[in-house]
Amino acid sequence: MARLLRFWILVLVSIGCGSAAFAQAPPPSPAPAAPAASTTSPTAATPAVPAAPILPPEVTSPVERLAKSIETAEKSISQLKELESELQRLRGNVETIIYDSTSTAEALRPQLAEVRSQIERLGPPPKDGPESPTVAAERARLNALASALDGAVKTTELAWVRAKQLIDRITVMRYQIFSRNLFERRPSPLLPSVWDDVAGRMPSIVNRIRYYGDSWLQQGLRKGTSFYAAIAGSIAGGLIASILMHAFLVRRRARVEGIPSFFDRIISASIAAPVYMLGPVVAACGLYAGLDSLGMFYSPWERTAEVALQCALIYVAGSTLAHVALTPGQPQWRLLPVDDKTAAHIYRFARAILAVYILDAVLVEFGRAIYVPLVVTVLQTFLTNLMTAALLAVMLLKPWVPLTGPMRVVNHLDRLKLDPGRLSPAWIKLPLWMIVAAIVATSAAGYVALGRFIAQQIVLTGTILAFAGLSYLAVRATTRQRPGDGNRISMGLQSLGIDRDKQGQLVKLAELAAVLAIVMMALPMLMLQWGFASADIRDWAKSLFFGFEVGQFRISMARILIGIVMFIALLFATRMIQHWLRERVLSNGRLDAGVANSVEIAAGYVGVGLAALISVSYAGFDVTNLAIVAGALSVGIGFGLQSIVNNFVSGLILLVERPIKVGDWIVVGDQQGNVRRISVRSTEIETFDRASLIVPNSELISGRVLNWTHRNVLGRLVIKVTTDIRANPRKVIALLETAARQQEHVQHTPPPVAALDQFAPDRIEFTLGVTITDVTGSAHVRSDLHISILELLRANGIYATVTSEQTEVAPAAAAAPVAAG
Numbered sequence: 001m002a003r004l005l006r007f008w009i010l011v012l013v014s015i016g017c018g019s020a021a022f023a024q025a026p027p028p029s030p031a032p033a034a035p036a037a038s039t040t041s042p043t044a045a046t047p048a049v050p051a052a053p054i055l056p057p058e059v060t061s062p063v064e065r066l067a068k069s070i071e072t073a074e075k076s077i078s079q080l081k082e083l084e085s086e087l088q089r090l091r092g093n094v095e096t097i098i099y100d101s102t103s104t105a106e107a108l109r110p111q112l113a114e115v116r117s118q119i120e121r122l123g124p125p126p127k128d129g130p131e132s133p134t135v136a137a138e139r140a141r142l143n144a145l146a147s148a149l150d151g152a153v154k155t156t157e158l159a160w161v162r163a164k165q166l167i168d169r170i171t172v173m174r175y176q177i178f179s180r181n182l183f184e185r186r187p188s189p190l191l192p193s194v195w196d197d198v199a200g201r202m203p204s205i206v207n208r209i210r211y212y213g214d215s216w217l218q219q220g221l222r223k224g225t226s227f228y229a230a231i232a233g234s235i236a237g238g239l240i241a242s243i244l245m246h247a248f249l250v251r252r253r254a255r256v257e258g259i260p261s262f263f264d265r266i267i268s269a270s271i272a273a274p275v276y277m278l279g280p281v282v283a284a285c286g287l288y289a290g291l292d293s294l295g296m297f298y299s300p301w302e303r304t305a306e307v308a309l310q311c312a313l314i315y316v317a318g319s320t321l322a323h324v325a326l327t328p329g330q331p332q333w334r335l336l337p338v339d340d341k342t343a344a345h346i347y348r349f350a351r352a353i354l355a356v357y358i359l360d361a362v363l364v365e366f367g368r369a370i371y372v373p374l375v376v377t378v379l380q381t382f383l384t385n386l387m388t389a390a391l392l393a394v395m396l397l398k399p400w401v402p403l404t405g406p407m408r409v410v411n412h413l414d415r416l417k418l419d420p421g422r423l424s425p426a427w428i429k430l431p432l433w434m435i436v437a438a439i440v441a442t443s444a445a446g447y448v449a450l451g452r453f454i455a456q457q458i459v460l461t462g463t464i465l466a467f468a469g470l471s472y473l474a475v476r477a478t479t480r481q482r483p484g485d486g487n488r489i490s491m492g493l494q495s496l497g498i499d500r501d502k503q504g505q506l507v508k509l510a511e512l513a514a515v516l517a518i519v520m521m522a523l524p525m526l527m528l529q530w531g532f533a534s535a536d537i538r539d540w541a542k543s544l545f546f547g548f549e550v551g552q553f554r555i556s557m558a559r560i561l562i563g564i565v566m567f568i569a570l571l572f573a574t575r576m577i578q579h580w581l582r583e584r585v586l587s588n589g590r591l592d593a594g595v596a597n598s599v600e601i602a603a604g605y606v607g608v609g610l611a612a613l614i615s616v617s618y619a620g621f622d623v624t625n626l627a628i629v630a631g632a633l634s635v636g637i638g639f640g641l642q643s644i645v646n647n648f649v650s651g652l653i654l655l656v657e658r659p660i661k662v663g664d665w666i667v668v669g670d671q672q673g674n675v676r677r678i679s680v681r682s683t684e685i686e687t688f689d690r691a692s693l694i695v696p697n698s699e700l701i702s703g704r705v706l707n708w709t710h711r712n713v714l715g716r717l718v719i720k721v722t723t724d725i726r727a728n729p730r731k732v733i734a735l736l737e738t739a740a741r742q743q744e745h746v747q748h749t750p751p752p753v754a755a756l757d758q759f760a761p762d763r764i765e766f767t768l769g770v771t772i773t774d775v776t777g778s779a780h781v782r783s784d785l786h787i788s789i790l791e792l793l794r795a796n797g798i799y800a801t802v803t804s805e806q807t808e809v810a811p812a813a814a815a816a817p818v819a820a821g
Contacts, residue, residue, distance in 0.1 A: 230290030238283025270474035300369030563619030574607025650697035715775030
């Protein structure tokens with residue numbers, strides 16, 4: 001079981017890149033120079049410095065051990081030129097030295113800082129006379145202790161530097177060994193002498209295989225029922241898991257009505273992949289764990305079993321990804337737009353190539369375990385290389401016929417642009433044909449290891465890229481808009497009350513983070529397959545994410561990413577608080593709308609400012625450097641940012657002083673409307689024609705603005721009525737006041753007042769002034785008053801014309817003359 005865990009750790013090395021953050025710790029920063037020792041002249045009264053050791057053994061022992069360890073490692077590397085395993089072991093030892101040197105230096109620096117602080121407290125030696133013997137002795141002791149501690153810190157720093165140089169040498173040596181083995185040329189397997197040599201060695205190899213096979217089988221038979229139970233149990237567990245998962249997938253797909261869309265196919269494929277993998281993985285891992293617990297993996301089967309398990313899992317992953325992409329017999333769930341025969345053809349040969357890969361890997365490892373001659377291994381690898389190339393060529397020779405009919409759904413993979421030609425799509429098939437030619441040419445020329453490496457990458461790199469591509473499509477299916485529907489993230493955010501614009505921004509950030517996570521997982525696995533060592537990948541990943549130095553600055557991608565995540569999270573929390581304030585606290589109706597808007601916007605400004613400050617500080621940016629940025633901004637303000645800063649400050653004044661607030665009816669120049677939003681730079685006014693008027697905040701502060709609802713919403717409406725000269729003035733005044741008192745939105749205090757303004761030989765002019773409760777509804781009140789006045793005057797036989805003007809509400813707007821009678 002321990003071997004199984006080690007394998008999964010190797011396969012998922014990208015997850016483990018950050019778990020050993022101290023293995024490549026940053027180089028200890030050089031300690032500041034120790035203060036110069038006292039230069040006072042010795043006097044007879046000055047006691048001698050004790051000859052006892054300056055540092056205790058618990059301080060000197062780790063430093064001496066580090067020095068010896070680095071010397072031993074440097075001697076060992078000079079003797080290692082070929083052994084990959086020994087180089088890997090030595091690298092682990094050197095990484096331990098790096099960790100120990102860092103921890104030792106970090107433990108010594110506080111002690112050195114304390115001693116130097118004590119020396120500073122003593123002050124400089126007196127210049128005008130001798131120093132007290134006690135103080136001079138203490139100064140000498142502290143200077144000697146500081147010097148010793150400084151030397152110990154520098155020794156650990158030197159050990160760190162030498163260890164880093166050793167790791168660089170080990171890395172170069174490992175790549176040299178890898179390149180030499182990969183490009184080593186052997187006699188061409190096409191030569192008859194090679195076949196004759198292999199034929200002469202085969203009898204002994206067959207006998208050796210028969211011996212080890214019979215021995216392993218007899219060992220299993222001696223285990224009795226445990227041996228059979230391990231095999232039967234693993235197979236039964238895999239079958240049960242496969243049946244249950246298949247039934248689950250069938251029920252889930254049955255819920256989709258009609259022809260599934262491309263988004264439904266992608267989501268189904270992302271679910272089907274782990275479902276199809278579960279049963280075979282359970283069977284393979286269960287069989288390995290059961291036989292391992294019975295002690296069946298003894299030499300030479302130990303390493304062979306591990307390789308067989310790895311290959312089995314790779315086969316399961318590769319064949320499952322091919323199945324969910326091609327879905328033979330189920331075109332409605334197919335991702336690649338090819339017909340049934342093409343899908344079955346590609347799937348069949350893809351599985352055959354995976355099987356050849358397993359056969360080659362297991363035979364090579366087993367041959368290494370039983371000491372098969374190199375010439376036999378070379379010939380066996382040559383044959384498996386040719387088999388891989390032949391299978392790939394046969395798969396490419398068949399035309400890829402596109403899927404037609406009602407099952408075809410337009411999707412992102414239609415860019416393949418398939419046609420019945422044998423080279424279509426050329427951008428996929430031509431590179432694969434070049435790979436086939438490279439495998440055959442290198443293997444025939446004697447570069448069998450290079451041909452095997454290329455053939456293996458078809459399986460390993462193809463599986464990783466297929467997994468990454470499927471994951472990317474699954475992310476797109478989750479975050480992108482579906483036809484006639486929204487994505488799930490947007491629907492979840494909408495339930496939280498986040499507006500559509502913010503939803504789009506958060507969805508894009510989520511998609512970017514998911515794609516970045518896919519790249520971070522796939523890239524280390526690709527690098528492993530292409531010859532990079534896991535330790536080097538881990539070191540590079542830690543340098544990238546946990547800090548690397550550029551000049552005097554140290555950049556940590558992990559801290560920067562976490563800072564970005566913190567900013568997004570705090571910004572999201574700020575929006576949620578604003579939503580809570582707007583919907584729960586400030587919407588009770590007793591609070592003025594302008595005050596509520598000011599509180600909401602102020603909370604947003606505070607939240608965004610805190611989010612920016614916290615995230616920038618965590619990312620490693622020194623907040624004290626903001627003074628430099630402020631100085632640069634002041635220069636920019638002097639050269640052209642005055643208007644921007646002016647509008648920003650004006651916006652703050654509007655929010656604090658509140659001469660204008662959201663919901664006010666204001667007049668700016670020849671435009672009027674209701675204030676809808678006060679932002680940092682400008683204020684949005686919605687005119688009565690439903691147009692948005694954007695006014696810079698500075699104009700609202702420095703200019704003249706008419707605000708009809710600044711204090712309250714009360715307003716005064718004035719209506720003028722012209723009657724015939726024969727009308728009774730007192731009766732007309734009474735009728736006008738009666739008509740005003742009958743209106744619901746006319747204030748009774750102060751009461752409506754009607755008066756005779758002037759008269760002429762042919763007419764009399766009256767004025768009716770009323771106070772209305774809500775100035776924003778003046779148009780309705782004016783209309784109702786016109787109707788009431790018209791009806792009363794008609795009922796009393798008075799002929800009149802009525803005009804109205806809002807002398808205290810809005811610019812005068814004469815109504816059309818209304819004739820009574």
